[in-house]
Amino acid sequence: MQTLLATASRLQQLHCAACHAPHSAFSLQRVSSCCAQPLVADYDLSAPLTRAAGIQATENSMWRYAALLPLLDEANRVSLGEGWTPMLALPRLAARYGFLDLRLKDEGQNPTGSFKARGLSMAISKAKELGVTGCIIPTAGNAGVAMAAYCARAGLRAVVVMPRHTPQAFREECYWYGAEVHLVDGLINDCAARVRELNAAGELLDVSTLKEPYRLEGKKTMGYELAEQLGWRLPDVLLYPAGGGTGLIGIWKALREMQALGWLPATAQLPRMVAVQAANCCPLVETREGRQVNCQAYMGKPTIANGLAVPRPLGEPLMLDVLDESDGLALAITDEQMLEGLRELGKEEGLFVAPEGAAVWMAARHLLRTGWIRPEEQVLLLNTGSAQKYLENIVGLA
Numbered sequence: 001m002q003t004l005l006a007t008a009s010r011l012q013q014l015h016c017a018a019c020h021a022p023h024s025a026f027s028l029q030r031v032s033s034c035c036a037q038p039l040v041a042d043y044d045l046s047a048p049l050t051r052a053a054g055i056q057a058t059e060n061s062m063w064r065y066a067a068l069l070p071l072l073d074e075a076n077r078v079s080l081g082e083g084w085t086p087m088l089a090l091p092r093l094a095a096r097y098g099f100l101d102l103r104l105k106d107e108g109q110n111p112t113g114s115f116k117a118r119g120l121s122m123a124i125s126k127a128k129e130l131g132v133t134g135c136i137i138p139t140a141g142n143a144g145v146a147m148a149a150y151c152a153r154a155g156l157r158a159v160v161v162m163p164r165h166t167p168q169a170f171r172e173e174c175y176w177y178g179a180e181v182h183l184v185d186g187l188i189n190d191c192a193a194r195v196r197e198l199n200a201a202g203e204l205l206d207v208s209t210l211k212e213p214y215r216l217e218g219k220k221t222m223g224y225e226l227a228e229q230l231g232w233r234l235p236d237v238l239l240y241p242a243g244g245g246t247g248l249i250g251i252w253k254a255l256r257e258m259q260a261l262g263w264l265p266a267t268a269q270l271p272r273m274v275a276v277q278a279a280n281c282c283p284l285v286e287t288r289e290g291r292q293v294n295c296q297a298y299m300g301k302p303t304i305a306n307g308l309a310v311p312r313p314l315g316e317p318l319m320l321d322v323l324d325e326s327d328g329l330a331l332a333i334t335d336e337q338m339l340e341g342l343r344e345l346g347k348e349e350g351l352f353v354a355p356e357g358a359a360v361w362m363a364a365r366h367l368l369r370t371g372w373i374r375p376e377e378q379v380l381l382l383n384t385g386s387a388q389k390y391l392e393n394i395v396g397l398a
């Protein structure tokens with residue numbers, strides 16, 4: 001007899017990304033106690049669960065995949081309607097450049113204007129479930145705004161630390177959600193140092209990228225969604241703007257989970273994953289092309305794609321694994337190219353995307369030209385945010 005609701009969470013445990021040691025998923029965790037590396041959630045994927053039973057089809061948000069998410073009690077869900085974003089064809093750009101099938105998943109239509117809503121909805125829901133009373137975050141902008149919104153909705157204290165040069169709209173929105181905002185000279189790694197000072201006593205939960213296990217689980221819903229929206233046929237190439245890496249790692253995790261569940265054939269050809277970075281801050285490209293051993297001493301510069309200014313991502317090894325396993329690539333795009341991409345997406349397709357999304361489009365264009373992408377392949381661009389909050393970076397340049 002089936003005793004579990006098909007849609008109840010199948011969360012089992014967490015494991016250390018470096019040494020795989022198990023950690024409890026039922027107490028508050030940060031990084032692994034063994035290696036100080038990210039903790040990754042594991043689910044029971046062996047008990048049968050069909051797509052029809054596992055997906056709540058009437059739920060038009062990322063929570064339609066609640067069975068594969070870590071929240072144990074639905075009463076703790078902190079939601080603003082994140083996820084289930086549109087998958088748009090780009091017919092005019094496809095015709096102009098010679099792509100047979102070019103699409104864009106528009107994460108700019110999420111609450112607070114970016115895909116960060118998914119990760120923070122999940123992390124703040126789990127924080128509430130585990131009795132946390134306040135959260136702190138170092139951010140390039142979007143994640144801080146999302147954390148502030150979800151903390152407000154959950155009744156938690158919110159402290160946001162962002163670079164001083166971040167466009168004002170990010171900071172201003174945090175204030176309207178009642179968050180405490182600190183500005184730091186430098187990039188997100190300098191903000192992380194300030195977070196450590198501000199939270200020396202540890203009374204706030206640090207929800208930095210991959211320093212708690214659950215933002216990744218929210219982000220992975222992009223992978224479930226794109227498979228479902230494409231009728232369970234995956235694109236040949238998936239391009240993603242990678243900063244801290246939760247999106248790239250999360251989507252790959254989702255594809256693997258769907259294979260384990262039988263939602264995708266075990267032999268399904270998975271997409272080649274492209275990590276798109278900014279030329280001003282491209283640690284992954286430098287490591288992958290052998291110009292450095294790893295990102296630990298990498299120095300980045302600001303870019304108009306604020307979310308890509310992450311010089312030393314904790315998730316670098318996990319991102320490199322995704323690129324290796326998928327036969328993918330890391331590629332850098334200049335700020336000038338991003339502006340060109342913004343103009344094209346705006347004028348040809350009516351999309352006002354974040355510079356991170358414009359970078360992804362320019363990467364696809366480049367890879368088609370070099371032959372790495374073939375014209376007949378299905379290409380999916382992930383646009384992670386809306387341009388609205390970036391106006392200061394782009395004003396007058398249309």
Ligand SMILES: Cc1ncc(COP(=O)(O)O)c(C=O)c1O
Pocket residue numbers: 114116140141142143209241242243244245246247248306307308354356384385
């Ligand atoms: C719009 C946008 N795109 C991409 C990123 C990079 O995100 P990830 O941590 O998933 O690599 C960010 C991070 O701030 C962002 O705000």
Ligand SMILES: [Zn+2]
Pocket residue numbers: 016017018019020021032034035036037
């Ligand atoms: Zn470990």
